[in-house]
Structures are given as C-alpha cells and as structure tokens.
Amino acid sequence: MKINHPLRNTAFPEEGAAQNELALFTDLYELTMLQAYFDQKMMEDAVFSLFVRRLPKRRNFLLACGLDTVLSFLENLSFNDESIAYLRSMKLFSDSFLNWLGRFRFTGEVRAVPEGTPVFANEPILEVIAPIPQAQLIETFVMNQIHLQTVLASKAQRVVSAARGRPVVDFGPRRMHGIDAAMKAARSFYIGGVAATSNVLAGKRYGVPVTGTMAHSYIQAHEDEAEAFRAFVRIYPQTVLLVDTYNTMEGIRKVIALAESLGKGFQVRAVRLDSGDLLALSREARMALDAAGLNKVEIFASGGLDEDSIQELVDSNAPIDGFGVGTSMGVSGDAPGLDIAYKLCEYAGKGRLKLSSGKPILPGRKQIYRVEEHGKDVQDIITRYNKDNPGRPLLITVMRQGKRLPPGTADLKTIRGHAQDQIARLPFRIRQIASADPPYKVELSASLSDFQRKVEQEVSPWNLEEF
C-alpha cells in the first residue's frame, strides 16, 4: 500500500457541528441542572471521573483515545447569540440564567491518561475539576468523544495485533457511523497501529497516510477485465489490481498475461482478493504468481475481515501481505458501545458517590499507578490522588484554568509510538485477542477503599433512613 502523505498535526475545531453551536451538543438535563445550580448559587468545585465500568466480552484492555478533541472543545466552549436565542425559545430558562450562560467559559482543570495508554475497568481515563456547572455541562461531549475514539482505537489494536506485523488498512469510512466517526476513526486507528486509511479528508486533516487504487466498478465499466487492468496500469504502473470481479484465479491469470506483455515495464505492486475463500485463493494465487516469476507481486486481502478471521489466516500461514478492513473495525462490530460513565465523585471538597445497584463510583480525585516487574507491567493500583505509590502514575494534568498545559497536543506519530510502547509492556496474554486468564490485575489502594467505605457511610444514613 502506498503511503501518500507525510504526517502532520492539525488543529480541528469542529466535530460534526459548527464550532459556534457545539455548546448546544448536550443533553437537555445538563442545562436544566445548570439553571438549578445557578439559582441555588452552587458554584463550588466538582470532580467528575470518566471511566469504563467493565470491559466488553473478550477484551483484555482498552486503548484510551480522544483527549485532544476534548481539550480543543473545552478551550473554545461558549454559547453564541443564536444558541442563546434557541434556549430562550424553549421557555425553560430565565433571562438572568441565559445572560450568565452567554458569558460561560470553561476555566477548570483536566487530568488524564495520555492518548494511546492501555486502561482497564474502573480506571479514570480523565478527571475534570471545575465549578460544578462547568464540569456538568461538558458531560455529553466529553463522553461522546472519548467513548467513540476509545472504542475505535481499542478495536483497531486487536485487528493490528491479529495481523502480526502485516499492514492493516482502514477501508471503513462508507459504513462507519457518520462523518465525524469516520474522521476520528482514521486518527484513532492510526494510534492503534493501523498503517493507512482510504479516507482522503483524514489524510488532509490529520496527516494519516492515505491509500487506495481501484474498485469493482472500474473493472465492470470496461468491456473486458484484461483491458481494464491494462488501462489502469498505464496511468498507475505501481498500482494494486483487484482480481475478483468475475473469477479470482482468472483475474490472476490476466495479471500474469499483462506482466508477460509488458515485460520490464510491469511494476504492479500487488493484487487484491476481496471475496471467496481467502486462504485457498491466496495460496493458489501465490503459486501462480511465483510460477510466473512474479514473486515480488504482493497479495492483499479484504472483504468482511475482522481480528478473528485475520488471526485464522495468519495462523494458517496464508501468503497474504496486508489486510484491508472495513465494517467490523469501523463500527467495532463485537463491542460498538462501552459501559462508560462520567460521574461526580467530589463536590465542595467532599467525596461523593451513589449507591445505585451495580454502578459503584470511586469517590474523590484519584491516581492510577502501573507497576512493573521484569520489564513488563503486571498490575495497576488505583489510589487517592495525593498518595504516593510504587509504579508509574498515569494521570497527568493536561489543562489548568481552561488552558492546555505545555507541551500541548502531542504529535500524532508520537501518540502512536506511545501506544505501541505501552502495549508492548503488557503481559503477552493481555495483548492477545482471546480472553486473558487471569485478567490484568487492578486493585484499589487501602486508602481509597477506606475512603470509599467512609463516604458510603456518610451518604447512607440520611438517604436510607425512613421519613
């Protein structure tokens, strides 16, 4: 696959809506609560933690992603006149509240794990510390973006892992959930180890390598497959030829005939198989190409692939040099949604939680320490944030008073390298696509457990006593 564009880093203000109306991308209850906080003069600092309650089936970890989008959003968050006018038309909000909302800015602090860091259940991916209306309003956007990008990066990492070194290319934009998803996917996939995308706009915006050659329609529009190959190769000598429009092995024979007729002028890099039994066809194609002296022509496979079918092909030593993966990676077919939550865990200096069954919260600001043994990360400890612990602390302060702290946005290639490095430090069983047994060990520190019990006891009496 040809890589067409060098990496570069581009700030990107909008996310599926014009920047100046993005403040309205929120659940209505955030705004009704905001008015209540405003009326009640509840403006003290809140701490919200963003975390995933449990990993999806068969998943051993998630790859955190999406922080850059969140920080850009927070730096630019404000309500324009048109947004305020719309809210006024709802007849739910007072003039004094709307005037205050017109001056709304995010002035808080954000602590987060860097993009491309593996995370586990209940670990804070991000904590927001800000006056409660600010930390509350941003819930919908922050969850939406961290969820999306973490879902996608995590899925991509599995596909890349299954391909064991063979490049994986993102063919998914046509079946991803909308334009924003397809754009963020190209970036998240790249962080997760994908080599390139077919999405041209993602190349322009993020500098992700872009690739692609031909579809069936091009072949079909010609009277003859061999003629289509000849015409395309005249324009793109080093292209990848799609050979399964009518019959894969006939397609291969036409490529061979083309090579014979072009002689030294034949520079086709690869053939692409897009249907049928990819293992059998790749073997047959490899033999035919090799027999014709075309050992350098690679075989690229696509068509309904996911991490399981790729692993099977790789385990069977299919002579496939690269994979194009679409829908299954693009929508994270086995786990399109995570049980992600953004929960109040401190207000006005006091730890907070809720007791709703099956949905526990760890109170207060927290830190994650990742503990290493013999060069591998072996367990995490979630602690209260000011407690020192052995291991590397993962949450770092990335925004203060509404501004990104230096070094600001990491370069995309750096984030990708960080992901690769951090994944390599995980135990072998955790890096596999099958369920790890035992799973990665994550513990609460004694001080956090004690604090959780203390807050539970504080909360319970006045909420559980009979009236």
Place this chain on the structure above:
Amino acid sequence: MKINHPLRNTAFPEEGAAQNELALFTDLYELTMLQAYFDQKMMEDAVFSLFVRRLPKRRNFLLACGLDTVLSFLENLSFNDESIAYLRSMKLFSDSFLNWLGRFRFTGEVRAVPEGTPVFANEPILEVIAPIPQAQLIETFVMNQIHLQTVLASKAQRVVSAARGRPVVDFGPRRMHGIDAAMKAARSFYIGGVAATSNVLAGKRYGVPVTGTMAHSYIQAHEDEAEAFRAFVRIYPQTVLLVDTYNTMEGIRKVIALAESLGKGFQVRAVRLDSGDLLALSREARMALDAAGLNKVEIFASGGLDEDSIQELVDSNAPIDGFGVGTSMGVSGDAPGLDIAYKLCEYAGKGRLKLSSGKPILPGRKQIYRVEEHGKDVQDIITRYNKDNPGRPLLITVMRQGKRLPPGTADLKTIRGHAQDQIARLPFRIRQIASADPPYKVELSASLSDFQRKVEQEVSPWNLEEF
C-alpha cells in the same frame, strides 16, 4: 416527558466537516478511478444501485433513511481551492485532471424510496444515474449517510414497536459514534417513532422534541436527596425526579413525603428508575405512589434498555409509562453495521454485474413494486424499471440534473407519518421484533431474472476464458 419545541425543518449544510471540504470525504480509490475515467474519456452515464445484501439476524425489514442528507450533499458538491491543493500535494494527479476536478459538479439523476419506507434485502434504496465519474465519486458519502441513518431508524423502530404505545426517548448522544451520528440519530429516531431526544442541538437543527430533567450528579451534589428534590421542584414544579441515586424505594418515599409537604403545590409529573430490577421496582413504586394518592405521577424507566428488555417489561405488564433508551439504540447494538453496497449495474446503456462469490448484483435500472392484499402489503417484486407491474412503485425520481425535484424536502413530521403508515401496512409477523417465519416475500420479475442471466452470459465468456 415534556416536549419543548415545535417541529420545523432546517437545511443543514455540514456533516462533520465543513461543507467546502466535504468533497474530500471519499475513499482515495474513487479519485484514482476518476482520474482514469478522465484520462480514458470514460464519461458516459452509469447507473449505481444502493442496496443491503442481506438483513441482519432477527431483522424483518429496514427503514430507509438518510436521503435528505444525500440530496443536500449532491446539490452542493464541489472541490474548493484548498482541497485541490491538498490533492496536488499527493503527487498522484495530473494538472489537467485537477483543473477538471475544480469545475466538478453533480449533474445527475437520483431515484429513491422516500425516507421512512420499509425495505428488504437486495431492494434498491436509491439509484444514481450520472456520468460515471460523478456517480463514482459520491459512493463513500452516500453509503456512509444512508447506512448510518437506515441503521438508526431501523433500530429505533424496533424499540418503539416493543414499547407498544409508551413513549420512547433518545438518551443516547453520549455513547453514539460521534457528533454527526448523534445528530442524525435524533432525526432518524424521530422518523422511526421515537417521541423526543435529550440532544439540544438536534432540537435546534431539526425541530425534534427535546426533553430531560436531572442526573444523579445533581442529587449527589446536595447533602441530602430530599433536599435536592425540594430544590429542583422549586425551579421545575412539573419535573421528573430521578429516584435511584441511593435506594430506589427510599427515593420514592421521599417523593411521597415531598408531595405531602407541598400539598396542592406538588406537580411532579413522574419519577425515573435507572437501575436495579425495573419490573419489581416499578410495581413497588406504583403501589407506594398509588397508596399515597399519587396516581397521576408516572413512572419512567431507563438504564441499559433495548427492544428485548422493553418487550419483556411490557409483556409482564410493568407499570411503566415511558422509556429512556441510550446505548443499545444509539449504536444499534445487535446490528451496528449492514451489508450495504453501492454497485455499478449499468454503463453506457449496457447492464453490468460482477460474479464475485456471494455478492450478486441486479443489472440495470430497477423498480420495486409493493403488492397489497386485503389492506396489507404481502410481497415485493423487483423489476426492470420500465416494466409495469401490479402494486405500488416505490422508487421515485427525486433529483434531476443535480437539482431536487418538487416538492423537495418533506417535512420531518410528514416523513414520520409516512413511516408509521407504511409500517402499519406490513403483516403483523413482520412488524414484530422476533424473526418472522416466513420472512416477507421479495421476488425478481421474470424480465429482470432473464436480463440478469443475459448479462451474466455476456460477461462470462471474455472474463472466464483461458488466456
């Protein structure tokens, strides 16, 4: 749930990218093929059909959606200077091609089933007739949007069907795949029968009713749940109170105590249960509320719901008056991706297809006739487009020479009404959420079958013969 805004129809130019760069939201191979068509002077009319190859498991039909977005895109499609400059930087394209691309407009014809029409496997949702470069370039965007919106409308319809008349509210924006998905979801869900969304920006843009009241964090931020209820009701007397932050039945008792203390001033519309055994809790809550004379206070349920859990609750006569549905509907959990295809079926007046195993194409322009018996739709017949047949033709011409035909965009409420009407005409077994046995009958007309065989024979000899 309160409905806060009247319906209105708003044109919406951007889809997750600025309008003026949307032309680059395409797979790179579309552009490499375009340059080949340009070089080879292949500019004759092509017909592409968009269809779903097979229905997802357990699905009896799909609800077509997304046409409005596609038509807006086609009307505005062009490459701005910055996009051309980016393409030039890729060093893949000639100056003469890029100059031509700078003048690119969509001037073709679109035939489509109206939004909100039930469709089945292999039925064209849309056909594009345009010079091949035009019909080719738009593939990625057209598929992305019809796929997304059809996935979402179809899923929503199932959830609404399971709720049997009880309102369903979209709580999903935080876990949908990006901003574009969340925006289109609010619109698609409304077409599929959902009553309202929590997404404020969707209310502003599409006029979908917006609703929402309070989250756990509001309760947690107060020292006492009862105090939080009192404070919120002071501002929003007719609100819905969330009662499960600490203990659902304790929460209910606090609502009752509040009613006693407020007397006639108590106007709370509903309580919301968000965790635990919703059947048992709704019964217990209903009894407690009724015993306190609060028969008018409704019970609203949310928390991990999908069509199956809702059907179970409804079948068990759970006293629940409405449902808030998030992730499962928002990502279409059971079927996040469809096997959707956009395939060349005619070029330069000749039927085209491919023979790739398991991926057949119906050649030429087509029509779908829906046949009625005793007031119910009982089967569809896919025909060649100029063949008259019994039944209602479903594909209508909506764009000619790149312009929408009158009446242009239907009002959202009209589309919703159309969907409701068309779904009601389906046989009972097809409208159920369980797999229908037998499935809805879809046949090819004799003339289309004959044509398919004829094109197969034309295609085969020169593609299958040995070199």
